[in-house]
Amino acid sequence: MTRQFELERYPTRAKDTLQGWDAADTLLLRQLENRQEPSGNVLIVNDAWGALSTGLAPLQPWALSDSYLAHAAIQENLRRNHLDFAAVRPLTSFDPLPVRIDLVVMKVPKSLALLEDQLHRIAPHLHDKTTVLAAAMTKHIHMSTLGLFEKIVGPTRTSLAEKKARLIFCEPDLTLQRPPNPWPKTFTIGPGNEVVISHAGVFAGERLDVGTRLLLEHLPRRHGPQRIVDLGCGNGVLGVRAAMDNPKAEITFLDESYRAVASAEATFRANLGAERQAHFIVANGLFDLANGAPATVGFDLVLNNPPFHENHAVSDATAWQMFVESRDALRPGGELWVVGNRHLGYPEKLKRLFGNCDIGSSNAKMVVLRTTKT
Numbered sequence: 001m002t003r004q005f006e007l008e009r010y011p012t013r014a015k016d017t018l019q020g021w022d023a024a025d026t027l028l029l030r031q032l033e034n035r036q037e038p039s040g041n042v043l044i045v046n047d048a049w050g051a052l053s054t055g056l057a058p059l060q061p062w063a064l065s066d067s068y069l070a071h072a073a074i075q076e077n078l079r080r081n082h083l084d085f086a087a088v089r090p091l092t093s094f095d096p097l098p099v100r101i102d103l104v105v106m107k108v109p110k111s112l113a114l115l116e117d118q119l120h121r122i123a124p125h126l127h128d129k130t131t132v133l134a135a136a137m138t139k140h141i142h143m144s145t146l147g148l149f150e151k152i153v154g155p156t157r158t159s160l161a162e163k164k165a166r167l168i169f170c171e172p173d174l175t176l177q178r179p180p181n182p183w184p185k186t187f188t189i190g191p192g193n194e195v196v197i198s199h200a201g202v203f204a205g206e207r208l209d210v211g212t213r214l215l216l217e218h219l220p221r222r223h224g225p226q227r228i229v230d231l232g233c234g235n236g237v238l239g240v241r242a243a244m245d246n247p248k249a250e251i252t253f254l255d256e257s258y259r260a261v262a263s264a265e266a267t268f269r270a271n272l273g274a275e276r277q278a279h280f281i282v283a284n285g286l287f288d289l290a291n292g293a294p295a296t297v298g299f300d301l302v303l304n305n306p307p308f309h310e311n312h313a314v315s316d317a318t319a320w321q322m323f324v325e326s327r328d329a330l331r332p333g334g335e336l337w338v339v340g341n342r343h344l345g346y347p348e349k350l351k352r353l354f355g356n357c358d359i360g361s362s363n364a365k366m367v368v369l370r371t372t373k374t
Helices: 023-031 051-055 068-080 112-125 143-152 210-217 237-245 258-272 317-329 346-354
Strands: 042-045 062-064 089-091 101-107 126-137 156-158 165-170 185-189 194-198 227-231 250-255 279-282 299-304 330-341 358-362 366-372
Touching: 023 051, 023 101, 023 126, 023 165, 042 112, 051 068, 101 112, 112 126, 112 143, 126 143, 143 156, 143 165, 194 237, 194 258, 210 237, 210 330, 210 366, 227 237, 227 317, 237 250, 237 258, 237 299, 250 258, 258 279, 299 317, 317 330, 317 346, 330 346, 346 366
Parallel strands: 042 062, 042 101, 062 089, 101 126, 227 250, 227 299, 250 279, 299 330
Antiparallel strands: 126 165, 156 165, 185 194, 330 366, 358 366
């Protein structure tokens, strides 16, 4: 890189030791450092912390991401480096892409399903002179990763590893007969054969995870005009089951993933039809509700299966944020129901926040916890 940037992860957290870039970002920017002026339509894909968008801002790129937080990180790091916000044009998962793309700069996502769907969406917009350049840490590049590039875009090769990262070079083959895109996928769950619709990259996209299954088996049944939040909703099965159990409940589905919220809405409509109302919100948790959301306090019940990874890093920071926000958003007497792995130590965290925590159910791996706001 010919220029140094000040970069931080978003949201900024006290004592966070993780930097706002990795060696794969550095490899991509070095590969492209001679491109200083706009040269056609540039598409950046999966820029989690804004490093690529900041470094390539002179190219006036589009930045495609499924993450609300990633878009916020891009804006924050552009501001931090005194760059024009308008230089980088954000795209969410279902926004139309530029008709013709001349350069693709991609961070390979953790989810192979997400990579598959993204390549299917991008491929029709490429031409024979398009440069497709991707990167990831070497341990995250597998034969299956390269196979997707080969199958959907064209001939693919990799660079030598440098600082445990590697570049992927792919040449568009306009004669390639691509297989059909299998996403979104649909499956059913018992006991009521509810339909679940999941877009690529959404957690438990092809079958229910063991934690959600356990919480569904012990989901609290409420009656009357209850305000219920499916926080970190994923494909929405928890909120859908709560809505089916209580026809008068007001359900809010909230996630920072555009694909997750779209999945939750599709799942909700498939089971409850077009007439039943609910809120579907992409936001950074309950403190950051947007897009005409309901009031952020006075909820009766929060349902939560929190993630314990941020990209490839193991972290309980997101879970802790969700617990704090739930405590502040619940009415007195309102409850937070959480499911998580036993080893994560959620009971102690919840007792610190709420002053109480009961075990609703458990198995060898997972535990369902209930806390009440006093």
